[in-house]
Amino acid sequence: MSECTSNCSTCTADCASRKPSKEELLEPLNSYSSVKKVIGVVSGKGGVGKSFITSYLSVLMNRKGYKSAVLDADITGPSVPKAFGMNEKAKGSEMGLFPAISDNGVKVMSINLLLDTEETPVLFRGPVIAGVVKQFWSETVWDNVDYMFVDMPPGTGDVPLTVFQSIPLDGIIIVTSPQKLVSMIVAKAVNMAKTMDIPILGVVENYSYVECGNCGERISVFGESHLEEVAAKEGLNILAKLPIDPAVASMIDTGDIEEIKVDYLDKAADYIEQILPINSEKEDSLCDKIAIMVSGQDEQSAPFDACDRLLVLEVVNGRITSKQVNDISEASLEEVMDFVNSEKIKILLCESFSQETMVMAIDLGITPIPGDFESVEKAIFKLTGAK
Numbered sequence: 001m002s003e004c005t006s007n008c009s010t011c012t013a014d015c016a017s018r019k020p021s022k023e024e025l026l027e028p029l030n031s032y033s034s035v036k037k038v039i040g041v042v043s044g045k046g047g048v049g050k051s052f053i054t055s056y057l058s059v060l061m062n063r064k065g066y067k068s069a070v071l072d073a074d075i076t077g078p079s080v081p082k083a084f085g086m087n088e089k090a091k092g093s094e095m096g097l098f099p100a101i102s103d104n105g106v107k108v109m110s111i112n113l114l115l116d117t118e119e120t121p122v123l124f125r126g127p128v129i130a131g132v133v134k135q136f137w138s139e140t141v142w143d144n145v146d147y148m149f150v151d152m153p154p155g156t157g158d159v160p161l162t163v164f165q166s167i168p169l170d171g172i173i174i175v176t177s178p179q180k181l182v183s184m185i186v187a188k189a190v191n192m193a194k195t196m197d198i199p200i201l202g203v204v205e206n207y208s209y210v211e212c213g214n215c216g217e218r219i220s221v222f223g224e225s226h227l228e229e230v231a232a233k234e235g236l237n238i239l240a241k242l243p244i245d246p247a248v249a250s251m252i253d254t255g256d257i258e259e260i261k262v263d264y265l266d267k268a269a270d271y272i273e274q275i276l277p278i279n280s281e282k283e284d285s286l287c288d289k290i291a292i293m294v295s296g297q298d299e300q301s302a303p304f305d306a307c308d309r310l311l312v313l314e315v316v317n318g319r320i321t322s323k324q325v326n327d328i329s330e331a332s333l334e335e336v337m338d339f340v341n342s343e344k345i346k347i348l349l350c351e352s353f354s355q356e357t358m359v360m361a362i363d364l365g366i367t368p369i370p371g372d373f374e375s376v377e378k379a380i381f382k383l384t385g386a387k
Contacts, residue, residue: 027138027167028138030139038167038168038169039149040164040169041150041175043175044185044188046155048154049177050175051072051080052252052257053175053206053242056265059257067146067147069148070109070149073153075159080112083255085103085256088100089113090114097136099141129158134162150163169198171199172189172198173203174193176227201237201275202239203236204240204242205241208243209221211243237271245264288314288315289312289345290312291348292310292376293309293311295308299376301372302350304353309329310326311325333357334360337366346365349368349371349379
């Protein structure tokens with residue numbers, strides 16, 4: 001064997017130095033982002049209700065008081081925004097893309113938030129789709145997310161492989177259905193996770209049964225479940241077995257997933273909280289200061305130059321504890337920014353910013369978030385979940 005010349009471009013040897021480590025394959029997170037736990041929701045086949053389970057788990061974690069998000073990696077079949085009733089388009093700046101935020105504060109990034117209409121087809125080849133998923137992770141401003149759920153496309157192709165390699169998953173949840181081919185579906189997902197060294201949190205069976213509205217009898221529409229034997233064979237934890245529920249399906253169709261009140265996935269959410277704790281950060285009496293630019297005594301949304309009031313709100317443990325109103329009608333841009341910086345405020349919300357304002361804020365370590373809002377309370381709730 002010849003000695004190494006340190007010129008890998010002309011070498012064909014299969015040595016360890018030519019193989020990137022798992023860490024080297026990971027895409028960097030946007031510098032303005034913070035994501036603590038990432039959970040992929042996968043399936044070996046389509047049509048098993050994976051997007052619902054992804055979205056509803058984010059809703060349940062949000063109800064527990066955590067800040068949750070959904071990265072919709074199912075680029076050619078995006079359905080998450082529709083479940084949340086999201087019609088607004090995602091916005092962006094030099095900082096990156098800003099996710100859409102649901103009425104209750106769940107952050108969502110999906111290709112449908114960037115297309116002209118939700119019916120616009122995504123005519124991308126595999127490598128381009130994989131690149132979009134990477135961008136959703138690395139170029140989106142995921143501000144202070146506790147639990148992110150990634151809605152993966154079915155199968156074991158380019159995009160699932162990209163997610164497994166590029167995003168630091170803390171674990172995956174496998175979704176399946178009761179048909180006899182469940183063994184094959186689960187085995188494919190399990191083997192891929194093992195190959196990529198990703199922990200498997202458990203398995204969820206959807207469409208498990210339908211319950212008679214008169215007598216309560218459970219009818220196995222797709223045949224008897226084989227989940228127990230498959231889970232035992234693969235050494236998996238069964239997180240939930242969900243019924244076919246027309247009421248739930250109807251609420252998803254109308255974009256009201258946050259109004260659904262069923263206990264089908266409660267134990268799964270509890271398990272996630274237990275197995276992937278946010279350490280003590282949730283209980284650490286976090287105190288956030290948020291500034292919001294408004295116009296007039298009725299505190300209406302307005303562009304930066306038209307605002308005459310700066311509200312400073314202090315949020316402690318998810319509650320707005322104080323609100324300070326500052327008159328900035330005579331203040332210059334520099335004076336406003338100096339004040340925000342002196343108050344150690346890291347988030348500045350306004351309907352729109354000029355390029356100069358955005359640059360100045362970023363240079364000071366302040367995150368400017370553009371966006372229209374119906375009320376100050378709703379804007380703050382969307383950002384922090386605070387009431």
